Structures are given as C-alpha cells and as structure tokens.
Amino acid sequence: MSRLGRYGPPAVRDSYSLLVLNVSFRTTADDLLALFDRCGEVLDIRIPRDRRTGDSRGFAFVRYKYEDEAQKAVDKLDGRTVDGRDIMVQFAKYGPNAERIHKGRIVEEISKPRGRSRSPSPKRRYRADYRDRGYRDDYRDRHYRDDYQDREYRRSRSIERYERERYQEKGYRRRSRSISPDYDRRHRKNGQSRSYSLTASPSRPRDEHSPRSRSPLT
DNA sequence: GTTGAGCGTT
Numbered sequence: 674m675s676r677l678g679r680y681g682p683p684a685v686r687d688s689y690s691l692l693v694l695n696v697s698f699r700t701t702a703d704d705l706l707a708l709f710d711r712c713g714e715v716l717d718i719r720i721p722r723d724r725r726t727g728d729s730r731g732f733a734f735v736r737y738k739y740e741d742e743a744q745k746a747v748d749k750l751d752g753r754t755v756d757g758r759d760i761m762v763q764f765a766k767y768g769p770n771a772e773r774i775h776k777g778r779i780v781e782e783i784s785k786p787r788g789r790s791r792s793p794s795p796k797r798r799y800r801a802d803y804r805d806r807g808y809r810d811d812y813r814d815r816h817y818r819d820d821y822q823d824r825e826y827r828r829s830r831s832i833e834r835y836e837r838e839r840y841q842e843k844g845y846r847r848r849s850r851s852i853s854p855d856y857d858r859r860h861r862k863n864g865q866s867r868s869y870s871l872t873a874s875p876s877r878p879r880d881e882h883s884p885r886s887r888s889p890l891t
Numbered sequence: 892g893t894t895g896a897g898c899g900t901t
Binding site: 698719730731733761765766 | 893895896898899
C-alpha cells in the first residue's frame with residue numbers, strides 16, 4: 674500500500690464527488706465541512722483556488738463516502754444560504770479524472786498496477802491557459818486580466834472573441850476598454866482618467882513664433 | 892479593495 678497513496682484517501686474509488694457552486698469567495702472548506710458533515714461522512718473538501726492570487730474561485734468539491742449521503746447533501750444543502758449566498762450542490766461531472774467517474778462515482782481501480790502496455794497515450798487534460806506575459810503588480814490590472822480573460826476563455830470557446838479582446842489587451846484597446854458599464858463605473862470615477870484629445874490642442878500656437886522681443890536691435 | 896458562470900488539487 675505504498676503505491677496507491679496518491680493524493681487522497683485510499684478509498685477514492687468509493688467516493689462520490691459533489692460540486693458546490695455559488696459559494697462565497699470568503700467561504701472556506703471548514704465552513705462547508707460544518708454543513709456537509711451533517712449529511713454524512715465527508716471524505717474531503719477541496720476548494721480550487723487561483724494559482725497566482727490564491728483566491729477562491731467560488732466553488733468547491735465535496736467528496737462523500739456513500740451515494741445516499743451525497744444525495745442527501747444535494748437535497749438538503751442545495752439552495753442553502755451560506756455566508757450570504759445560496760449555494761448549489763450537485764454531482765460533479767467533469768474533472769481531472771472525469772473519465773473514471775460514472776455518475777459521480779469513481780469506477781476505477783487505482784490499487785492495481787497496470788504493469789505495462791495499456792494506454793500509452795497520455796491524454797493530457799490540462800489546458801495551457803496560463804501564459805506568462807509579464808504580470809505587473811498593479812491590483813486592478815492583475816484582477817482585470819485574471820478574472821476577465823481567463824474566465825471568459827473557459828466560459829466561451831469563441832476564439833474570435835478571445836483574440837479580438839486579447840488584441841485590445843496588448844495595447845490596441847480602443848478608448849473604451851470597459852467590459853460592462855457597471856465595471857467601468859465601479860473602477861473609474863468619471864471616465865475622465867485620461868482624455869485622449871483626438872484633435873490637437875485648438876489653442877496651440879505652434880505656427881506662431883515665440884513672442885520674442887520686438888526688435889532685438891536697438 | 893471588487894466580481895458571480897461554472898467543474899478540481901496535492
């Protein structure tokens with residue numbers, strides 16, 4: 674039993690993963706454990722966080738031992754107000770090991786070494802969404818890129834839109850780079866941050882020579 | 892110091 678100790682309890686194949694959505698950003702796993710532990714035996718609770726900022730993404734994964742307990746948690750805790758937000762509990766469908774999960778249950782033996790010759794095709798499921806493009810320490814800019822771009826990319830597979838808006842991120846952004854008017858009103862005062870005067874200064878006597886003294890000559 | 896559709900890490 675020294676090989677099956679991956680990253681969790683050895684009873685991983687007999688667990689039921691639940692997905693908890695609409696979780697508050699400040700809700701911790703301990704808070705969820707206090708609720709989900711009432712419905713049954715909770716094996717583990719994981720809250721995916723951002724790899725860079727470390728903030729919660731707003732959802733969590735609760736793993737139960739039995740299905741009836743998990744189902745009870747779904748029926749009981751689904752719609753429950755936690756930390757001001759009504760959470761949504763449902764069975765997990767996708768994930769790193771979603772292929773080995775059947776209706777929430779992981780039907781795969783991990784304690785049996787495959788020896789060799791099985792599936793040499795390491796189908797990678799990890800997407801390379803993160804690309805280092807120079808992270809600055811600016812707070813607004815950091816969250817703007819993280820919450821907006823990365824989220825939009827996973828939400829919509831529209832490459833066209835992704836490329837187009839990413840194009841603006843590079844500095845080709847038009848005068849209005851605001852996602853929504855609400856976002857702009859929250860993060861900006863009056864929008865007069867820096868008025869790009871399209872027209873040159875109207876009152877700029879460029880052609881006029883300096884008002885030097887009249888006649889330098891006596 | 893904010894945000895809010897969705898599916899995961901040692």
